[in-house]
Amino acid sequence: MTTLTQLRTGQLQGTQRLDISCNLTEFPREIFDLADSLHTLNLSGNALAHLPDDLPRLHQLRVLFCSENQFTELPAVLGQCPQLQMVGFKSNRISHVPAAALPPQLRWLILTDNHIATLPDALVHCTQLQKLMLAGNRLTQLPGTLAACHRLELLRISANRLTALPPWLLNLPRLAWLAYGGNPFSEAFETAHQPSESSNPPTTVQWQHLTLQHLLGEGASGVIHQALWQPNPATPPAQVAVKLFKGAVTSDGWPLSERAACLRAGAHPGLIPTTGVLVGHPSGTAGLVMPCTPPRFTTLAGPPSLESCTRDVYAPHTRFSLATVMRIALSAASAAQHLHAQGLLHGDLYAHNLQCTAQGDCVLGDMGAASFLPMHDLATSQALQRLEARALGCLLEELLAHGEACVDDSDARSALRHLCVQCLHSDVAARPLFGQVVAQLQALKSRFLPGFKVLK
Ligand SMILES: Nc1ncnc2c1ncn2[C@@H]1O[C@H](COP(=O)(O)OP(=O)(O)O)[C@@H](O)[C@H]1O
Ligand SMILES: [Mg+2]
Structure with missing residues (x-):
């Protein structure tokens, strides 16, 4: 400064x-x-x-x-x-x-x-x-x-007073990352999905049962620390990650919307689950508690820079093998497919929200921009899922751009490139739904990489 x-x-x-x-x-x-x-x-x-x-x-x-x-x-x-x-x-x-x-x-x-x-x-x-x-x-x-x-390409309209989702949004040729939770029109979708908290209260984590340790990471909306959680003095503490929100409104919307989406998301091997909701912070800060991803997992890329604007920034000399590209793409697509089936749009499907190992084991986190899908309105709901297909297309494009050149796998690469082009299609209706993307990636994987375990 x-x-x-x-x-x-x-x-x-x-x-x-x-x-x-x-x-x-x-x-x-x-x-x-x-x-x-x-x-x-x-x-x-x-x-x-x-x-x-x-x-x-x-x-x-x-x-x-x-x-x-x-x-x-x-x-x-x-x-x-x-x-x-x-x-x-x-x-x-x-x-x-x-x-x-x-x-x-x-x-x-x-x-x-x-x-x-x-x-x-x-x-x-x-x-x-x-x-x-x-x-x-x-x-x-x-x-x-x-x-x-x-x-x-990226639009945040969460936490406003919008009475309808403008239909033209769903035809924007490059829109890939959208958050609209916390508006009057989306409240109807949110309450339709949510089990009432009185009948099904979320697990709460008392601040006094946590011992904060080192910083794990930080995004636009939260600061994430490793912590020990010991709700019961008779049992040893568990290692967790605690996300403390930076403010009442973050760039993605309200912390309450993120909490609702996390509770809705449920379990999937490609998603960072939620252990519980933080209560009792001395300054009233809102927070979420999750399992800590093991140290061999690192964030796949940094967030966009002022220059790159909407595209993530990869470490210099990053190179992925074809197997890694396929495994990351399949894991991210399966996690998003699971969210869509739960009635959620991730809204921030980006490499900087994926934590991966060098082999391509991978988990998707950060539900901050997630929005509830209008599941009663199939056409709108599917158009929103196709909007997110473009985000997957961008990810696939980046993974392929950092792919190791290898003459043997040119067929597999051109098949992945074809899928990428479909996901990026400027005509939203021409993009595949995630079920189709996952099926295609699984078929490619069993054809070109037999022997790898498929995430279900
Ligand atoms: N469960 C976790 N275990 C380990 N590190 C995590 C965990 N969750 C988040 N992080 C770290 O914190 C960073 C920011 O988390 P994220 O949820 O994306 O916050 P934001 O909403 O502010 O973008 C991640 O990129 C990662 O480095
Ligand atoms: Mg993030």
Whole structure:
């Protein structure tokens, strides 16, 4: 983190990225001295309510974060910044999003946790938009013009006041990751599925029975620690993983929605199960308790970067054998198929939510973006499952891109590539359902890798 003194004494000449968080109430004018180099500006965690009218003088600016500030409207001046691609104003008090505030090159817009009731039709001009984060607002509807944002891949509309799932969402050619839980329209699906908690209460884990150990990982919505759980002093403690939610609204929606989805998901060998729901945290923090995945399991990839936007980032030199590709793909597809059968859409089917061994044993976690499917409406429910097929297509594409070249398995590779193309089809109706994907992967595995155990 840079200090204001460094900025004011001219020590930051040539800087490309600047982070300043020190209760600023005014935009420091010295930032303009960096105009020729600055492309990423993070002013999150201040007390700003305005940006200067001459902000476009930062002519290289591509990324601007102003989360946790005091903005009540998205500054119109953003629309004048020709290079600006990523705009993050999470956790402000924004109720007004002027059409003029949308930069022409916008790819990634974060407005999570604000007071927004309507969005401008002008979103139609954001033809480059790939990622739109709107969880935790007051939206009663989405502008129909979003239907023309054909590049949109990831959408979060959970924890809003939407009365219907817009039908055009289901035809967006690239939409692969969607979360809509915690809206009036989805409550009906949620209650239809949920056994009442009074008749079937979830297992609870008392905070006082946990001893927190080291950090296991962290995502956008939670911090995960290894812990010992000892509900009974007479029996030895069990090793568990505890997910503590970062806030009342996360970028994926409400912790309560994640808890409902975890309880609904049930058991499957390709899923991280839920041991219980945390109660009694001294600050009232919500949490979930799970078995700890053994250390030989590591996260398959890192989450998207500012550059990759919607695609995960793999460690340099990552190479998968064909057997590993097939095993990971089959495990992820079977886990998602199980969730769909339970009436759930995962919503965040990504390599960064898969923990895998070098051999391709693999479990899917993070139900944070999961939404309940409208199982009474088969057409909508299947369209949503086909939307998630695109996420699997992206995963398969990435696995194949990191595949070890080997002349012997070119037939198997082209079969996998064919499946990948089907899953990525821009016509949503032409994509397979997960039952078909799993059947195809199993057939490929028994043809090309006889002898491997099939996950059921
Ligand atoms: N049961 C678990 N055992 C071990 N590590 C875990 C477990 N659950 C999560 N983690 C670690 O924490 C990271 C973030 O977990 P995740 O549930 O995806 O959080 P978020 O919702 O914030 O994205 C994972 O990538 C993984 O490294
Ligand atoms: Mg995650």
